[in-house]
Amino acid sequence: MNAIPSIKLIDGKATAKRVLAEVGEQVQALRQAGVQPALAVVLVGCDAASQVYVRNKVLRAEEVGIRSLEHRLPGDTSQAHLLALIERLNRDREINGILVQLPLPGHIDEHRVLQTIDPLKDVDGFHSANVGGLAQGRDVLTPCTPSGCMRLLRDACGELRGKHAVVVGRSNIVGKPMAALLLQADCTVTMVHSRSHDLPALCRQADIVVAAVGKPGLIGADWLKPGAVVIDVGINRIEEAGQSRLVGDVDLAAALTQVAAITPVPGGVGPMTIAYLMKNTLLALDLQQQAAHQERTSCLSPC
Numbered sequence: 280m281n282a283i284p285s286i287k288l289i290d291g292k293a294t295a296k297r298v299l300a301e302v303g304e305q306v307q308a309l310r311q312a313g314v315q316p317a318l319a320v321v322l323v324g325c326d327a328a329s330q331v332y333v334r335n336k337v338l339r340a341e342e343v344g345i346r347s348l349e350h351r352l353p354g355d356t357s358q359a360h361l362l363a364l365i366e367r368l369n370r371d372r373e374i375n376g377i378l379v380q381l382p383l384p385g386h387i388d389e390h391r392v393l394q395t396i397d398p399l400k401d402v403d404g405f406h407s408a409n410v411g412g413l414a415q416g417r418d419v420l421t422p423c424t425p426s427g428c429m430r431l432l433r434d435a436c437g438e439l440r441g442k443h444a445v446v447v448g449r450s451n452i453v454g455k456p457m458a459a460l461l462l463q464a465d466c467t468v469t470m471v472h473s474r475s476h477d478l479p480a481l482c483r484q485a486d487i488v489v490a491a492v493g494k495p496g497l498i499g500a501d502w503l504k505p506g507a508v509v510i511d512v513g514i515n516r517i518e519e520a521g522q523s524r525l526v527g528d529v530d531l532a533a534a535l536t537q538v539a540a541i542t543p544v545p546g547g548v549g550p551m552t553i554a555y556l557m558k559n560t561l562l563a564l565d566l567q568q569q570a571a572h573q574e575r576t577s578c579l580s581p582c
Contacts, residue, residue: 287535289431289510289542295550298430299343302557306344309564317346318376318402318560319368323361323387324354329380336378339553345560348374358387362395369397375567376402376560399566402559404456413459420559420566425457427551428489428510429464435508435540436487440465445485447471447478447498447528453491453512461487478502490528500533509534509541512548 306316318340322333333349340347350364361379368377377400383389393401398408404422412419432439444466448454454470461468471481473492482488482502490498491512503509513528527544534541542548 287538287540289435289540289547291427291431291542291547291550294431294434295427295554298427298551298554299339299557302345302554302561303343305561309561310344314564315346315373316344316376316560316564317348317374318378318556319348319350319371319374321350321352321361321364321368321377321379323352323356323380324384326382329382333380336553336556339557340560343557345557354384356384356387358391361387361392365392365395369395369400374400375564376400376556378402378556399570400563402556402563404559405451410451410456413456416463418566420563421460422452422456423555423559424453424512424548424552425460426558427555428457428512428548429460430555431510431542431548431551432487432508439487441467442486443467443469443484444487444489445469445471445482446489446491447482448489448491448493448512450491454489457489457491461489488529492528494528495526496528496530498529498534500530500537503534503537505537506539507537509538510548511542511544514544514549 309316320333320336322329337347337349352361365377368374377396379392381389383392393405394407396406398406401409401420404420409419409421413421436442444461446454446458446468449470449472458468458470466487469481471478475481479502482498483504485504485507487508488503489510489512493513493515495515495517509529511527511529515526516523517526525545529541531541531543
């Protein structure tokens, strides 16, 4: 079996390490100035995958010097109790970021919970105020995975202005915010989904393909323009020869015959998500400081 040419693989682990180092330096400077960034993580229930995600997020926070507070609640926690906890965290001036790990148990209204988080502490970028702000091109908290994808694209492509990007998938978590961020970078953006006509032909037009649909190996070499850059957000567990492994939405081996660069699964986009959660925690702190300064200035201004 031929080895995959490493020059074509976008190393998300290495990039995430650089991002975390940048965050660590900023945190150190803040702490020397007497400011301690803090992130609160809320987990409801005992979902195994969610427990792993939360543990990894807490570990990364500790590594970069961000204070982390875990709130682990039983699966039968009432919606009212969860909302009351979020309200307390909203009021706590020492908490800069609030993350409620999804999915939530079925008896809890996920939308209601996400809308209760203070938009200035919404480090997942899911609150409607942040979604709308992103669409308007304002400086708001944006979802971590698309933000991490943009860093990988800038490192791989350099200048993004004028490139044609095709986003495969229209989810609120990845597809839609990804398209908005690409538009901010002056790309020409096409969004495709399960109802689009002739998906392969649309993808073949793209300089950049971002795949986020959750269908293993959906995109093959015949969907890709020679020299395209591919960001594979899909994480799919498949059984092969009696063993379980993770694959993306793109057929990696086939795509390597066409592309200039591609993210592998695992080791591509995944590490960037947590790295950008840490960056968002610092951005949240900055936005809160700006808001507090504006409030003080307003109070001092003559009526």
